[in-house]
Amino acid sequence: MTTPEEPPAVAARNLCGMVNGLAQRIADHLRERAVALGLTAPQATALREMTGPMTMRELSERMGCEPSNATFVIDKLEGLGLVERHAHPSDRRAKHLVLTAEGAATRERLLELLAQDTPLAVLSPEQQYVLYGILKQALTGS
Template identity: 45%
Template structure:
């Protein structure tokens, strides 16, 4: 694949991200969160273990101090609590509260139904999923 096609694909990925973000702006406003807070909320899997602040920093690809700021704000909104991590009581884990679970559910529902990807057929979505998974699991040449 030549660079110009790679560049075009990257532009489309960025445009899709921007379009999705624009279409969920009303939900973010209702929840009282920014895109950065939405990204953090998105990372908190209600069915998984509560991630540590360090794990959140890695998932968000940011400095731990940024996660502290995000966690402070999510805690002020009542969406998370900080609890001692089960494997290391010195570390803090972010635990979704009931309002946090509901906020995350609304965020995910809005993003997944309003994204341009939602306009693809199930077969097209499956094909795109396969290609993106392949791209994310292979190393660049």
Template identity: 65%
Template sequence: MTTPPERQAIAERQLCGLVDGLAHRIAEHVRERAATLGLTASQATALREMSGPMTMRDLAERMSCEPSNATFVVDKLEKQHLIERHPHPTDRRAKQLVLTPEGAALRARLLDLLSVDSPVSGLAPEEQGMLRSLLERAVTSR
């Protein structure tokens, strides 16, 4: 017979496995959709997160990566004329990343593609909201 701490450990391990499985399904979904647009998963993630002008540091945080990795991705997107670097309006040392019109159009297509058959699309909107709330609590609690 398992003790309460052992049961808790098993439950947490199972929950972590489910979250990990969902993360893998989401990553695969992004990879597949990105490929249809000629993008890598990292480029698609950057475009998805570019909801407005932002610094490289902000983008890296949203992408959950180091700024140097985000820089590599942005360099590629800039060569494709999807993102431009502009002077930051209040910080002379920083650059602001801005989508070009082509980048904004591609982002819109990407967002449409990502919404089709996503790993969470089987959940009702209120279930998605509950999942979001629970994950936010888990990520921010300490």
């Protein structure tokens, strides 16, 4: 257990272990829900992050991976009829990734499944809000 009296290195190690453990539980949860839809975890992550038309670079940043990895995932989603590549409205070198009607429906089903029995369900909405703020501060430094 991390306490204010612990040496900083021990407290940091304990906290990192907890964050890693939570991240693993969230990843396992995503993987289980993805399988229920016939998707891989990276495919489910891409669908989850596609909140609207975006470039491959934008998607790869949201997924936390290299653009080449996102391209591989999108190729598979395109083959499943869930995503299409359209001409970018202002950059002719780029393509916009757009969900098909089936892709949007699959994304909605995925989001419903991800909301069920999430590892964060043990926290109240207020606690989740506080945790979000703390993690945002840790990640952005502000």
